[in-house]
Amino acid sequence: MHLEARRMGDSLIVRLKGELDLHSAEAFRAFVREQLAASDRIRNLILDLRAVPFIDSSGVGAILGRYKEIREGRAGRLIALGPRVPVRRVLAMSGLLRVMDIAETQQEALAMAKEGKRVP
Amino acid sequence: MHLEARRMGDSLIVRLKGELDLHSAEAFRAFVREQLAASDRIRNLILDLRAVPFIDSSGVGAILGRYKEIREGRAGRLIALGPRVPVRRVLAMSGLLRVMDIAETQQEALAMAKEGKRVP
Amino acid sequence: MTLPEGIANRVALEFPSKAENVAFARTAIAVFASQLDFTLDELDEVKVAVSEAVSNAVIHAYGDEPGLVRVEAAITADGELLIEIVDRGQGIEDVETARQAQWTSRPEERMGLGFTFMEQYMDRVEVESAPGAGTRVLLRKRPAAARVAG
Amino acid sequence: MTLPEGIANRVALEFPSKAENVAFARTAIAVFASQLDFTLDELDEVKVAVSEAVSNAVIHAYGDEPGLVRVEAAITADGELLIEIVDRGQGIEDVETARQAQWTSRPEERMGLGFTFMEQYMDRVEVESAPGAGTRVLLRKRPAAARVAG
Numbered sequence: 265m266h267l268e269a270r271r272m273g274d275s276l277i278v279r280l281k282g283e284l285d286l287h288s289a290e291a292f293r294a295f296v297r298e299q300l301a302a303s304d305r306i307r308n309l310i311l312d313l314r315a316v317p318f319i320d321s322s323g324v325g326a327i328l329g330r331y332k333e334i335r336e337g338r339a340g341r342l343i344a345l346g347p348r349v350p351v352r353r354v355l356a357m358s359g360l361l362r363v364m365d366i367a368e369t370q371q372e373a374l375a376m377a378k379e380g381k382r383v384p
Numbered sequence: 385m386h387l388e389a390r391r392m393g394d395s396l397i398v399r400l401k402g403e404l405d406l407h408s409a410e411a412f413r414a415f416v417r418e419q420l421a422a423s424d425r426i427r428n429l430i431l432d433l434r435a436v437p438f439i440d441s442s443g444v445g446a447i448l449g450r451y452k453e454i455r456e457g458r459a460g461r462l463i464a465l466g467p468r469v470p471v472r473r474v475l476a477m478s479g480l481l482r483v484m485d486i487a488e489t490q491q492e493a494l495a496m497a498k499e500g501k502r503v504p
Numbered sequence: 505m506t507l508p509e510g511i512a513n514r515v516a517l518e519f520p521s522k523a524e525n526v527a528f529a530r531t532a533i534a535v536f537a538s539q540l541d542f543t544l545d546e547l548d549e550v551k552v553a554v555s556e557a558v559s560n561a562v563i564h565a566y567g568d569e570p571g572l573v574r575v576e577a578a579i580t581a582d583g584e585l586l587i588e589i590v591d592r593g594q595g596i597e598d599v600e601t602a603r604q605a606q607w608t609s610r611p612e613e614r615m616g617l618g619f620t621f622m623e624q625y626m627d628r629v630e631v632e633s634a635p636g637a638g639t640r641v642l643l644r645k646r647p648a649a650a651r652v653a654g
Numbered sequence: 655m656t657l658p659e660g661i662a663n664r665v666a667l668e669f670p671s672k673a674e675n676v677a678f679a680r681t682a683i684a685v686f687a688s689q690l691d692f693t694l695d696e697l698d699e700v701k702v703a704v705s706e707a708v709s710n711a712v713i714h715a716y717g718d719e720p721g722l723v724r725v726e727a728a729i730t731a732d733g734e735l736l737i738e739i740v741d742r743g744q745g746i747e748d749v750e751t752a753r754q755a756q757w758t759s760r761p762e763e764r765m766g767l768g769f770t771f772m773e774q775y776m777d778r779v780e781v782e783s784a785p786g787a788g789t790r791v792l793l794r795k796r797p798a799a800a801r802v803a804g
């Protein structure tokens with residue numbers, strides 16, 4: 265799994281590339297933690313999933329874990345950017361869409377982050 | 385392996401989609417034979433390899449077999465259209481490029497076929 | 505070698521229970537499954553189900569020392585895919601409870617959705633498990649096109 | 655289960671010698687190999703080499719009745735990929751001759767380039783064969799990046 269991060273205002277955008285499963289979830293978890301630790305100003309987390317062809321329940325669990333950190337520690341919001349159809353189906357089945365929004369473009373994701381305060 | 389054929393003048397264009405190995409070579413062989421049997425007017429064979437991500441020596445052998453049929457039965461020419469880099473390397477290693485030309489576009493392939501008479 | 509009656513083809517995989525090997529197992533089985541007339545979406549479903557069952561063997565079956573995981577897949581003469589995931593780990597005390605959605609023995613880290621995903625994406629899921637002896641999960645699926653046609 | 659000394663990870667595949675299973679074997683081993691730092695081009699080379707060795711077991715080892723093919727792959731602690739392709743078929747009388755470029759026992763259908771491609775694409779190729787007992791091909795390769803760095 266290849267991971268990249270960028271800051272835009274109070275949002276952290278993490279771009280994932282590769283399959284998100286038990287093995288890569290570990291790297292993802294550590295990477296996001298490190299990025300969040302670097303700045304108190306980050307409130308929202310945008311996960312760019314456009315280059316993720318596969319996810320399973322371990323991957324979903326890793327995303328849920330990041331949601332909890334963002335929500336509890338920073339009262340922020342979690343947004344998924346452009347998940348592909350098979351990934352979207354797994355996210356829907358898992359119930360994660362009840363706490364996470366989906367944006368189709370980065371612009372839309374940033375606009376959603378700005379709105380803020382979605383209380384699930 | 386998915387196979388499609390089209391006639392353009394005295395050229396038969398066969399489009400291959402998928403990996404060309406021991407297993408798919410059998411289907412390829414049968415398909416081309418049937419197409420050639422359908423018309424005596426066909427002289428040249430253009431193999432559209434743009435959608436072939438993988439080939440091995442069994443695949444090369446199947447192409448060489450088609451070359452022999454075209455060459456001996458119809459004094460025609462064999463042209464490969466747009467092989468990807470890994471496929472091109474295998475074709476080069478096998479020596480097949482001594483009897484087969486490479487075209488980058490279908491137009492180029494048809495022009496080569498028209499020139500005719502490459503004697504290896 | 506003769507294949508058992510009613511079996512058209514089969515393959516077996518064996519590997520230590522390491523997280524790195526989950527991708528290996530699901531991809532290998534998906535390529536094998538593509539010998540049947542599955543759509544790309546269905547192959548993706550097979551991948552998810554295998555990923556769940558193999559991940560369970562990696563996480564839950566053995567302690568810290570990795571153990572052996574065996575995956576066998578077969579295609580029946582009438583076009584059904586069978587996949588068996590077997591470990592010789594600690595087993596499951598109460599299979600019925602374990603299969604319930606959101607039930608997990610590790611609530612801190614896991615979501616308890618592994619069996620749920622297997623059931624959503626495969627036609628049938630059978631689990632045999634004995635504490636101390638290990639777990640065997642059998643997954644079955646037919647291409648939907650075949651179900652409609654036949 | 656403990657892995658042998660010097661081995662970081664390993665997997666095994668077993669399947670009947672059918673042409674359909676060659677794609678399964680090469681893809682599975684390529685996914686396993688991707689645990690090392692191979693480039694996509696190098697993974698493609700591994701795929702070709704495995705495809706050749708497994709195709710040979712399918713075509714040459716057994717008669718009309720399919721036999722069992724076993725492929726074992728390992729990653730060593732110092733980052734080398736080892737792949738062993740084993741059959742219990744008819745074996746090769748004269749390995750040295752068989753390995754020569756364009757030598758084949760089936761000149762009508764085959765090009766005799768299988769061993770040549772394995773040698774071109776892997777760092778080392780070892781062949782052990784005994785008539786009547788079967789053939790064992792060992793392929794070895796390190797990522798080029800590692801060779802430069804180390």
Ligand SMILES: Nc1ncnc2c1ncn2[C@@H]1O[C@H](COP(=O)(O)OP(=O)(O)O)[C@@H](O)[C@H]1O
Nearest residue numbers: 560564565602608609614615616617618619639
């Ligand atoms: N192969 C296995 N060996 C031992 N226990 C298992 C195995 N597979 C599943 N389990 C048990 O069943 C529970 C539910 O499994 P599952 O639905 O996949 O959820 P999760 O893996 O998220 O916990 C696990 O938490 C575990 O206690």
Ligand SMILES: Nc1ncnc2c1ncn2[C@@H]1O[C@H](COP(=O)(O)OP(=O)(O)O)[C@@H](O)[C@H]1O
Nearest residue numbers: 710714715752758759764765766767768769789
């Ligand atoms: N696994 C095997 N069992 C028996 N004979 C084999 C095996 N592998 C290779 N051979 C012999 O070695 C020859 C050369 O092999 P190779 O270079 O792969 O060419 P090809 O497969 O095109 O014949 C084969 O023609 C065959 O006689």
